[in-house]
Structure formats: structure tokens, C-alpha cells
Amino acid sequence: MASDTGASYGSTLRYKSVERIKAVGKHSLIGASGEFSDFQEILRYLDELTLSDHMWDDGNSLGPKEIHSYLTRVMYNRRNKFDPLWNSLVLGGVKKGPKGEEKYLGMVNMIGTHFEENHIATGFGNHLAIPILRAEWHEDMTFEEAVKLVEKCLLVLLYRDRSSINKFQIAKITTEGATIYPPYSLKTYWGFAHFENPAQGAVGSW
Amino acid sequence: MAGYMELPTKGGFDFGLCRRNESLAEKKGLKIPGFLKTGTTIVGLVFKDGVVLGADTRATEGPIVADKNCEKIHFMAPNIYCCGAGTAADTEAVTDMVSSQLQLHRYATGRESRVVTALSLLKSHLFKYQGHVSAALVLGGVDYTGPHLHTVYPHGSTDTLPFATMGSGSLAAMSVFESKYKEGLTREEGIDLVAQAISAGVFNDLGSGSNVDVCVITKGKTEYLRNHLLPNPRTYVSSKGYSFTKGQTEVLYTKITQLKPKVDVAEGGDAMEE
DSSP states (O other): OEEEOOEEETTEEEESOOOOEEEETTTEEEEEEEOHHHHHHHHHHHHHHHHHHHHHOSSOOOOHHHHHHHHHHHHHHHHHTTOOOOEEEEEEEEEEETTEEEEEEEEEOTTOOEEEOSSOOOTTHHHHTHHHHHHHOOSSOOHHHHHHHHHHHHHHHHHHOTTOOSOEEEEEEETTEEEEOOOBOOOOOOOOHHHHOGGGGSTTOO | OTTOOOOOOOSSOOGGGHHHHHHHHHHSOOOOOOOOOBOOOEEEEEOSSEEEEEEEOOEEETTEEEETTOOOEEEEETTEEEEEEEOHHHHHHHHHHHHHHHHHHHHHHOSOOOHHHHHHHHHHHHHHTTTOSOEEEEEEEEETTEEEEEEEOTTSOEEEOSEEEESTTHHHHHHHHHHHOOSSOOHHHHHHHHHHHHHHHHHHOTTOOSOEEEEEEETTEEEEEEEEEOOSOOOOOOTTOOOOOTTSSOOOOOOOOOOOOOSOOOSSSOOOOO
């Protein structure tokens, strides 16, 4: 899972080092876009949930499917009360099940729409990243291949979404646990010959 | 009406009826008819020897596909072609108009048309109409000064770019270009990249669909590859064909009416006047 680390306030880039992906329990990662305060509230709900789950002390812990289901209920019920949590959430995780290691990736949005897919994006990513992911994702990619594909999408989003910034964080979840890597930047290329002198074909034009 | 002076027309739209339209809508509840927009993916890119333009072939009327295989790459000059997105009538009319103007200009100057000429004619026309002519165009061609690619927006602004996309599928196509474009592409690479970008629009945008048209313009030669890709073939057609034998449908009753005329034509009478 990858996100940029910017949070805007209208058209002002207010916060530049915001962590929008967090680990939940032992088996999941949650990433959010939209209203940041609502995301913080959701993290509080999830804290309470994982705490009471831990207090059962039954050797079982909530997996990504269960957390996704919980979030779907929360989001949908809030929408029905006309008081939504204004977020698009991405839920990913791995849990050892009866059939072996079960990988899970799904999303919920503010109106309660939820689904599971091999590739998820929020916001502008739906328009710019999903076409790339649909064409280039395949089963059994290595971690390096996956990072390269995700970086390809992040670069296009950096070029074409005005609210993105050049500071990204990647997070990984496996059966060993969650790892959230430190932020880094991507290299951009602006050296096309046609950018240099666009009016060279007609001097004095605009 | 003494003292009333006839003002000469200045061109552009006459907004004199706007107040009357507003009051009609308010008081009489008259519904003003809406515009029909086309969903589209159109792209262009500059490669080593020239320009490649691409377009999908779906024309929509709201939620319905009006034309499954329309032509969105319009002729401007033998060395200049233009893809159009927005209101179909506007793109057709404005490209036809500028194409005629370019032809007259070629007769007057005796030279091959330049892309910047087409660009200036388009942008000044669209600006005059203040965005009400809803035509978003990707204009490309090769002239004496080299290959050029421009985008023209409905309000009259233009951009000069190495690669461009317009229409509802422009984001899907742009994601392909931004990740895969490099300078100095060969002809095959250029056509392949354009086809990939249009396919991204066709499969990821609901307003674009059907087939992929490609147009390759190089110095002295233009190739219009109509339906270069047909990625949406008609499936589930019965291979045996359809045959309806007699007796397949039960006949309830038969009634035969003779279609002979029941009017007697009188011989003679006045001959028809020449």
C-alpha cells in the first residue's frame, strides 16, 4: 500500500508529513483519503475494537476481512444517519486461515460502498492509477515488482493531481507483520524538447 | 420608431434573447433543451518523424450509444488532422469550417498549410464564442517547420505538447502516456503507444468504447488507419445462421386481399397539360 504524505486545507498544503497508512491489529493495514480528522476517529474505533478483541484472550485475532466488515457497518450506518465519516478507506492484510495464507484487499467509502479487488485506488487514483493497474497487475508479483508498479502509478498521480506532493510512504503487510517504510521522493522528468520552446513554430504566438 | 439606429453585427453570439429565455423558464416553467455531449478518448503524440493521432469510435447521447463506429479524426489539410471531443456537431462544424478556410488560404498562398495557421483559426473562432462552441480538439500535423501537436480548449486556449489527451477518457489515456512516453519513438512504437492509450480509455471510461482509429502523419505522407484495432468484436452470433422454415410458426388463419385497384379509369377525357 502506498500513499503520499500531504494533507491540504482547501487549496493550501497545510501538512506535509502526514502518515495516512496505519497498522491495525496483527494482520492488517488501513489507508485513508478524505477528511483526516474522521480518519483519526476511525483509528480510535479500531483501537477500541482491537483492545476488546485482545481482552478475550482466546488465541484468535481479528483478520482483515473482519475489520473490513466492521468498517463497512460503521460507514454505512453513519451515512444512513446523514452524518458520514468523509473517507475512502483501503483495508489490506494477510491472515493464516484453514486454506493457508489468505491475502485480502478491499475498500469502503463514505457512503458504505465496499468491495474486494486485487488493486484499489482512491480519489484521483481511480482515474489515473486503475487503468495502469488493470493492464499491468498479475498474480504472484514479487515485492520489488509490486513497488515498481505502485511507484509508476504514484508518479503519474504526482504529475497530474494538483493535490499530491513528492513525498511517499510504502507499507507492507505479510504474515510476519506490518512494515511502514520511511518517506521518500520519486524522480520526475521535465526535459522533453517540446516543453523547452513551445512557440518556436510560430514566434510571437501564445 | 424614430431615432432607432441599426447597429452592424459584430460577430459571435447575440445574447439579446437571454433575458426572455430566463423569464420563460421562470414564469411559464419552460424547460430549456440540454446539449448532447459525446464521451470520448482522443490522443496525440509526437514521434521521431511526425505525429500520431488516435481516437475511440463511440458517440453517446446521454446513456445511449448513438453511433458504435463514428469517425472522430477529422481532415483539416492533407498534412494536418484534428481529433474532436465535446459536442459532436460543434467539432464537426468547426473543423469543416477551418478546413475550408485552409483550402482557400492554400489557393491564395500556393503553399502547403501550416499547423499554426489551423491553430490560430480555431482558437480565434472558439474564443469569439466564449466557450459556447463546445469543441475540445487535438490538432496535429507535419509542415515545413516540422511536426507539431496542439490541444485547443473550448474557450480558445491552446497548448503545445509532446503528447496530449482530451475527452472523458483523457485521464485513463494520460496515465498510459505519462508512464510510457519517451522522446524519439519509432513509428511502430508510436502507433502501439497510441493504441494502448486509447484502449485504456475504451476499457476504463464508460463514455468511450468500440474501436481504435489511428492517423499517422509524416513529412509528405499521411496514413489514416481507420479501425486499426477492433477489441470489442460481436460475440454470441449464431454460427449456424438463422433459418425460419415453414411450419416453425403455427398459422392460425389465412386471409388474402387482392391489391388490384377498385376504381374504374374512364377512357378519354382531358389529356394532362404538358
